[in-house]
Amino acid sequence: MIIKRLGDDMNIIIKSVEHDSEDGINFIVVEFFVDGDYYRHALEDERFLDRSSLDLDSDTLDAVQQALYAFIDAHAVSTELYDIDDLSHQAKLLGYRLGTRYVLDQLGETVQLVEVTDRYRKMVISFNDRPECAFWLRGQLADPLLEEGPVKRVNANIPKPLHDDFKAMCVRRGVDMQDVLTELIIGWMK
Known part of the structure; x- marks a missing residue:
C-alpha cells in the first residue's frame, strides 16, 4: 500500500496481525514495514497503535493506523x-476439578460463572x-492448593509402550496426566 506524505511516497506494508500471549496475558501483535524498516508492535485495546512507544512521526503513525484498519477489515482479523x-x-x-458443573453466562460485557445442578443455576462470581x-x-x-473434587477412577487397557510414552511426555511438559486425560475426554464429548 502506497501512502502519500507531504509530497513523498511512503511505503507501508502490514505483514500480519495476530494473537499472541505472554505469561497468560493475551494481546494482538502487528508486524509491519515503513519504508523498509521492520516493526513488531503490541496493539492497545485490540486495534490501536501505542503511539508513545513507536519512534515515528505523527503523520506516519496516522498512515500506519489507517493501513492497519484496512488490513484488519480486508482480512477479517478477529481482534x-x-x-x-x-x-x-x-x-x-x-x-x-472441584466436583461440580460450571458454565459461563455473558450479559453484555459482564461474564458470570454459574454453578449448574439438576435443580438450580447459582451465580458463583461475576466479572466486568x-x-x-x-x-x-x-x-x-x-x-497448587486447588482442592480436588470427588473423582472416579477410569480403567482402560492400552498398550504399555503408549502408556509409557504418554507418561514421559506429560513429565517433559510438566503437566498432570489426569488433567490431560480430562481435557481429552472433554474434547471428545464436544
Whole structure:
C-alpha cells in the first residue's frame, strides 16, 4: 500500500496481525514495514497503535493506523482477545476439578460463572469483562492448593509402550496426566 506524505511516497506494508500471549496475558501483535524498516508492535485495546512507544512521526503513525484498519477489515482479523468458548472450556475444567458443573453466562460485557445442578443455576462470581474472567480462571486453575473434587477412577487397557510414552511426555511438559486425560475426554464429548 502506497501512502502519500507531504509530497513523498511512503511505503507501508502490514505483514500480519495476530494473537499472541505472554505469561497468560493475551494481546494482538502487528508486524509491519515503513519504508523498509521492520516493526513488531503490541496493539492497545485490540486495534490501536501505542503511539508513545513507536519512534515515528505523527503523520506516519496516522498512515500506519489507517493501513492497519484496512488490513484488519480486508482480512477479517478477529481482534477479540478472549473467546467465550475458550473461557467456557476453562470454567468447565475448573468445575470438574472441584466436583461440580460450571458454565459461563455473558450479559453484555459482564461474564458470570454459574454453578449448574439438576435443580438450580447459582451465580458463583461475576466479572466486568472477559479479560477479568480469563485472569481469574487462570489463577484458579494454576493454584497448587486447588482442592480436588470427588473423582472416579477410569480403567482402560492400552498398550504399555503408549502408556509409557504418554507418561514421559506429560513429565517433559510438566503437566498432570489426569488433567490431560480430562481435557481429552472433554474434547471428545464436544
